[in-house]
Every structure is written in C-alpha cells, then in structure tokens.
Amino acid sequence: MPQRFDEPESRNRLRQKILGLGEDSIHKSHFAELQQRIQQLEASEHKFSLAFQASPALMAISKREDGRLLEANQTFLQTLELTLEETVGKTSTELGIWPDPETRERVMTRLDSAGSIHLFEFPLHRRDGSSIEALSSMATIEVDGQRCVLFMAIDITARKRAQEDREQLQAQLLQAQKMEAIGQLAGGVAHDFNNLLTIINLNAEMLGGELEPTPQGLEEILLAAQRAQDLTRQLLAFGRKQNMEPQLCDLNQMVGETGKMLNRIIGEHIQLEMTLTPDPVLVIVDPGQLSQVMMNLAINARDAMPHGGHLLVETSRFQVEEHHVRARHQNVLPGIYAVLAMADTGSGMDETTLSHIFEPFFTTKDKGKGTGLGLATVYGIVKQSGGHIWVYSEPGRGTQFKIYLPLNTDEQIAPEEASTLSQQPGWETILLVEDDATVRSVVLGALGNWGYQVLEAADPLAAIEISEAYPGPIHLLISDVVMPHFNGLELAQRILARRSEVQVLFISGYTDGAVIQQEGGLRNAAFLQKPFNMRDLNRKVRRILDAPPVLPES
Template sequence: MERPIRVLHVEDNPRDAELVRSQLKAADIPHELIWVDRQESFASALATHPFDLILCDYNLPGFNGLAALRLARERQPDVPVIIITGVLTDEEAAKCLEAGATDYVLKDRVSRLGFAVMRSIQDAEQRRLRGLAEAALRESEERTRSLLEFAPDAFLIVDDAGRIQMANAAAERVFDYTRKELIGQPVEMLMPARYRQGHIQHRDMFGRSPQTREMGVGLELIGLRRDGREFPISVSLGSVEVGGKRLNISAVRDVSERHRLEEQLRQAQRMEVVGRLAGGVAHDFNNLLTVIIGVAELVLEQVKDGDPLRADLEEIHRAGERGALLTKQLLAFSRKQLLQPEVLNLNTVVAKMEGLLRRLIHEDIDLVVEGAQGLGSVKADPGQIEQVIANLAVNARDAMPQGGQLTIETLDVELDEDYPRQHGVAVRPGSYVMLAITDTGTGMDEATRARIFEPYFTTKASGKGTGLGLSTVFGIVKQSEGLIWVYSEVGRGTSFKIYLPRVAEVAGSTFLHAATGPTRGTETILVVEDEKGLRNLVARILQSAGYTVRTAADGKEALHELERVEGPVSLMITDVVMPGLSGPSLAEEAGRIRSGIKVLYMSGYTDDTVMRHRILDERLPFIGKPFTAVALGRKVREVLDSKD
C-alpha cells in the first residue's frame, strides 16, 4: 500500500483491542489505529478524522454494532465496516450486512481478520474507482449531450428496431417536430413514403459489413418535414454498442441552401458561356454590319428616287440596322457593350419616358407611375436604363392582351444579409435604388421564370419577338453592377424589381441624344483598320464628305504613313485592338511623330482590358461599331473641332 490505512476501532475490552492490534500487525498491514470504547468518542472521531476502515464490536455498553453502522453510514458512508464479535446469530449477521457492514469476524476466529481487512479495503478501492469512472462517464455523456444539443446539424439516435431514442434541438428545427413527437417514433416518418422500404433494407444491412459502413457517410437523401414538404439532406451514419445493444447515430444536414447556391452557380455559368459566345459573335458581326450599312448608305446617295434599285438598297439598309440592333442586344446580354455611366435620378428617367411608354402600350392598359420622394441617385448609362424600362414595358404589354395595369415604382431600399438567402440571388448588402415594373398579366410558372433571361428563349408566338428583350435587360443590369429579381404568379401578373447601387452624388440632367451639327471637312485623316472592307468603307465615307484620307492596315504601316505624308494630318481613326500595336499604343507612337494629332478610337465591343481602362475610363473619343455614315461624319467633325 502507498500509505498506512487509518483504522477506527470501537471496543470496550482493552484485551480484545490489543488482540485486534496484534492481528493487524501479524498480517503485515501498515496502519494507524485509533481505539475508542464508547459511543461519544466514536462519534467524535468520525467527525474529526477521515478513516479507511472501521472495526466495531457488536455488543457494547448502551451501544451495539447496528447503531454504530448507522452512525458510520451517516458520517462517512463510503468507509467499509467490519463487525467483530464473540457471538453473532445468523439473523444478527444478516441485519448487519443489510445495514451496510462489509464483513464480520468472530473473535474465536480472529486470525482471519487480516484477510477480511485486505478484502474490505480492496473492495472499497474498487467501489471508489468505479464511482470515479461512473462520474467521468456521466460527465462525458453530459458533455456529449451538450455538444449534440447545440450542434448545428440534426442528430438522431435510433435503436436497432428503427425507433428514435434521442433527438437534439436542430432535429426539431430541421424536421419541424417537437422532441416529444419524435421520441419512440420510426425514423422512416422523416422521409418520403417512396424511400421508406429501401431505407429499412439499408438499415438492416448497415453495420454488418465494412462495405456497408462505408455507405453511411455523406449520403444525399430527401427529408420530409412535418407539413409534408420535401427537402434535400446529407446524412452520415454511425453505430455504437451501449449495454449490449446497438444504437445507430444519424447526423442530418439540411442542404437546401447549398443546392440553391449550386443551382445559382450553374445558371450563372450557363449564362456566362452563352454570353461569351454571344459577345464574340457580335464583335465579328459588327464589322460586317458596319460595311453593309455604310455601303448601302453610300450607294443610296447615288441612286435617284424612283429607281427600282432604291427599294432593294433600302431593304438591305433596314436589314443591316436590324442586325445592328440584334448585336447590340447580344452585347448587352453578354455585358460587353459600351456604357457611358452618369449620375441619374430614376424618377427623372421615367418622367422623360412617360410619353414614349404610353405610345408603346395599348390604350386599354393603365400606366401608373409611383416615384418615391427624395429618391437617391444611381450611376448608370441613361440610354441603357431607358432601354431596360422600354423592354420591360413591352414585355408587360404583351402579357396583358386583354388590358390591365402597368405600374412603375421607384424606392430607396436597404438590402440586408438575409435578402440573398430569402430570394435566391447573389447581391452585396447595402443601399440601393429599386425600380419595379409590375403588370397584371398572364404571369409565369416556375419553369418559365427560371429561363426568362436565357437568350432566344421566348413564350411568344413565332414572329412576335426575338427572345433577346429580357436577356438584354439582364445584361444591362448586371453590367451596371445591379440585381434583377422576378416574382410571378400564373393568372395574376409579374413584377420585375431592379436594384441599382445608390451613390452619394446628385443627379444631373444629361441624357443621350442624337448628335447634330456639320459632317463635312477638308482635313487630312489617317484610317487604321485591319479589316480591309471596313477600312475602305470608312475611307469612302470620309472622302465623300470632303476629307483627304490615307489608310493603313496595322500600326507599323500607320507610323510609316505618318512619317512620309507631307503636310498636317489632323486626325487618326484607329481600331482599338489590332495585330501588333494596339490603338492606344499606336496613338502614343503617333504623338511622337506628329505632335498634336487627334485620335478617334473605334471598336466592335468593349470586352478588352485596354479598351476598358485606357479608352472608357479616360473618356477618350470613341465610336462604337456598327455606325452609320452620318454618325461617323458627326463624330469626326466633333473630334476635329474639339479644343483638346
């Protein structure tokens, strides 16, 4: 033993007390012995010192072994007690053991005292260790229970029969049942009926083989809420043996939000792929359309009214313009169009468009405008915002063939962190200006609503639309760093809500208008364009307007032309992206050769780093393809007449 045991001996006979002492010594038991001979001293010793063992005579004056046992159990309940007596009936022995005695030794067999003491001490130590283990187990169970209780995932403990034995707070929240309603019920109640038989078979297999255990991790299943709604869940299964019984532990995670975000990502990726394709096609088409429109305009100037060719040329010109509109819509959808953002007040934009909107919609459709007082400003391209409103108004008109009401509403709003989760969209929390366009038309089902922004998707009859109107709206809003959200009910109508970031600046009154002014001149102009057809067309347009024109197919040829031309070159018109030198790099080199030369950039689309950061951000002179001869003439004259 590590230390002597402390023994309390209750005995009124000194000779018997000495006998006990000698037996302990003979048994080689290290000990400290305190001897008392009456009840008072026994009680005092119990109150004063802790003991490892109590030896007690059964027959004491005015005090017997049973009374001593009761007192010992009250004061030091875990200490073993051995009764030592001369005579003890079987009935008395039974009473002593029932009262808590560990053992009893007859005085005529006192030689077995050493064995009885050792056994009692060992049993007491075992009880102490078992108590510590049980306490540790209870603490561990409580800690585990607390961890499960506050875990974000639902935890269910299910017995071998498939009945729920424990459910945590998250299980109540996930499945919308109270714990009382869950306990004792078959776990199959938490899954749709079509999956229950398969689950029972899987449960019977689970745990019987390593392969089956592997299947119990991260299972993607369908859960069933109390109200009958199905939802996706991820389930991990494990099993433990408790008291000879197997218990299955299920960790259940509601993955509805994850599935929503994954679908949102897939949709965004689909839109991005289609947008990239659309942008690339539009870029190539713009060069072709510029030539078609421009050549048609040049030839029309030479054909007299009444000439049979004139109608054909006009048809070609109109087709080119329709193609230009389509490419513009494709660029808007793919977010690669040229934007010239200004600080705007949406109330002002809507007010200036009200007359146009009334002409766009039918007479049996009421137009209601509800503009918020003191509306904040946004930064966007005014022409593109006008297109968004017009497209949505036309879409609303077509959804109300029997008439109805079109409402345009503006409002300052704050979007909090819960908004993206509640509406299934990606948007940063903050201050926004909302533009809502709502109709009382036919509405859409969920399948239609999920596809309305896809290019060329339309529910209209053949010939009634291109399928690009809403795609254009989507692209403009996204390129303006905004959000568009749609709510619709079949038979009740649709509401498009656009959220644009609110800015602190005060809106001005500038809107895009067609430029006016002279288009002719006599200056020398250098045209740099790698597309031969487009280069020749621009040269012809400018020559017909009185300018002297030199051409170059790339930057190297342009620099050579600037070095050898005699006299001033007032303007260089260059494509932004070309083989070799880009437009801005060419302009820098040209400035060293011809100090003060002015530059007009042209491009089919703006999905280019050089274009965005060196042309648009610095507000350099620019004309977007496709352009008409008139538009080019006015832009050239504007740049030549500028004082910069």
C-alpha cells in the first residue's frame, strides 16, 4: 500500500529521513520539492486543526476497531460536559454518550457498508444524565494507517422543542378558533333551548293538571324533544375534538341542518338564503367537519358585512370538463362533483389578500379578533375529504367560495324506516343497569310493556349480585357506560365471564361508542346513544335478540 504523506507519523519519518540524508545526498530540486510538500502538509494540518477546534458542530475522531476516542473538539466537550483528559482513550459507551451499545453497533454496521452516514437523529447523553437531540453524520477515514471514524453532530434540541411548541400552539389556536365559533352559537342556542323547554313544560303541566290533555299537546312535546336532540347532536358533532369517520351522506341534508344554526352566527342584520338542489347529492364526508367548514365561512362572511348584507348558500352538481381544468381548476380531475357554494355581499378582497387567505395565521382582522386559522382549517378539511376549494372576490363586490366534493353515484342511502312506534313484542329476560333513576324507570316501563322480563339495577355492584343470584338465563344486558364503582364495559366483561351467552347493549349520552372499541373492549357489543325514542330502543333490542348467535373466536 503506498504511503500517505498526509499522515503525521509518516510525514515525521519522512522529514527525519530527509534531514538525516542531508541536502548533499539528494538532488537539490528533489530536496526543495520535498521540503515544500512537507510545509504544505503542515499548513493543511494546521488549517484542519483550527477548523476542527473552532467548529460550532460537535466533532470527534475515534478508532473503528475498539471505538476509543482519539480527539474531540471544544464544542463536543462543552456540550456533553466532558474534559479532553477524561475523553481521550475512552469509548463512547464508557463515557455514556450513546444511548446503548446496540445502537452504536447498528450504526457502525451501516457505516461499514456505506462508508458514510449523513443527517440521522439520535440522542447524546451528558455527564449529568440529561440528553440532547443531535443531527449527526459519520465518515470512515484513515489516521496514521488506522481505520477511524469522524463523527460530526449539530445540537438540534432547541429547534425540536421550538417545533413542538409551535405544534402545540397551533393545536391550541385551532381549538380557540373552534371555540370562537361555538361562542357565537351560545346565545342563539340558549334562545332555542328555552323555547323548546317552554313547549315541553307547558304541555307537561297541562297533562298533569286539571286541563284535559290533547293529542296535539303530546305531539308538540315529542317534536320539541326531537328538535332539542337534533340541536344537541349538531353541537356535539361540531365541538368534538377527536377525528370522526367519513360516511355516506346527503349534502343537502347536512347543509340544511347546519344552516339552521347559521342565523345565530351571522346575526339578524344579515339575510340568509339557502337554495338546495331538489335531488339528493351523495358524498362521503365527515358531517362534523363539513359543519365546521360552513361555520368558518359564515363567520368570515359576517365580519365582511358589519352593516348588513346577504349570504347565499347553494348546493348543486357540476360536470368539470377539460376546458374548466385548463382555465381554472388546474388540480381538479374532470368528472361530476357535488358543489357547496357560499357567497356574500361583503367588502371583498384584493388579489394580494386572496393569494394568502389559506395560509395559517394569515388574517386581515384587527389584533385579537381573529386567529388566522379559519380558512386554513377550511382548506385542510376540504383537501382531506378529497375535494377542492375555489374562491372569487373583488373589493366592494363580495366573496364567493365554491367547494367541490367527489359525487358518489354508486350507493344509495337507505330510506328511513316508518316513524311509527314499532312495538314488537318480546319474552326474553333483560338486565337493565342505569344509575339515573328517571331514565331507568322509563326504560323499565317500556320494556315491561313490550313483554320483556326486566331485572333492574342502579349500579354495577347490584347488577353483579343480580346476575349471580338469578337462576334463569339472561338474554340481554342493557347498561349505561359511566356509572359509580366501575364502568359499563367492565361490568359487561364480568358478567360475560360467568354468562357467555349474554348479549350487550350500551346506552350513553356521550357522542359515540368508542368506549366499547378501546383496548380490551367488546367486539360484538351494540351501542345506542342518548337521547333515544321508544322506536329506536325497541328496534335495537329486537335486532340484537333476533340476530344469529356469534360463535366465539377460536
């Protein structure tokens, strides 16, 4: 192997050899050339040493064979709280720098095969046990004929923490933006609920008093309760923090339901007009997220019309052709789309503002009056739904947003079953567990009227006692989810351990049945959300009891 003149040991031997031979033993030109070469190498080594020590990056050189450190710069030593004396001759494992020896061996194996590794992240540990996040690179080099490893790293701890802080701040601002919209609803919702409660209270007093009850009074109570239930579900769908699963829906129905709340957001000084296409427009979207899109656009429209105006909401179908793609919808594939349009007669926007409106934290509102996340949220939801959004606006001429969603033409939404109370009779034994006495009493009465034999319990402990003492079969457990002592999921698991044949129906006021799908949940449990009506309860119970038995997993 030819000798390398840039190795210090080889260079020193060469210098001694040259000086020992003297100028007379070597041709003068060769002697001068060799001396010049040594001087150049010494200058190069000096420059490398200066760069090595002055580098803001952590740098160290270690033997590949045993990992012992030969050199480390000041940044390396200061960052990891070490001294040169205790570092040289020790391995990174002995110094506790690497997370573990296995990690080092995996990295070394990669380095041997590739010759170098660039920009990988892993923690480096300090003397006091704390750690930093390092963005590192490694390369194999030769020093004095030995295979060595040149290690370089940048401390990115502060950068990562700043990124995490930004993400946390953005999440907080997103929630604040959502709460801003909910805050706009608060007054109107209170107004609507007060009206509904007035209807219920007056008719209930009439039924319990001296006045003769009328069928109209009963119908008004049921209608008011249904409207309160719908309003509550809309609010829960809009306000819930977790992601919701997309589902096949009629765009007209979703827009119509959300439109009932828009009047409370935009105020009485703005006229709302809704024009929905007469035919169903089926799309696969998240209803809660689409509601949020409409809320955000309505808030922007309201702020653009402080002195009043007109807000138009439309649904339609639109065939996107190739020439539309070329002219305007560059990122939209040709085809049939469901379109949701919202247009206002507000102040409008110029081209400069339009070019930034979907950027996070961009806002034209006064300080403290907007987060700059409303339209960014709209854009994200539309894109996640596989759709596209287009906006047109001019100063003084208002703004129009059009949202294009893929139209679903293959599936049909099942028609709603008859609204009459289908009181299908039963004979089975049901264990009802509900800590709310009023709810328990009403459900107990309904199940008894339908012919079921009902065992009732006010809490899980009482339910366990009943299950263990009852001599006959229990066909169905109907249980609330959140109760004293332990929840409905644990109750069901305990009962199933003794009575594997029992079917389970959870009832809860929470917005979904996630509790029965969590780790350790029940694969075949059913869920009925409160509030529910007699028809829903009767139909759900019979579907569970009439279903073929589910074989246990092998």
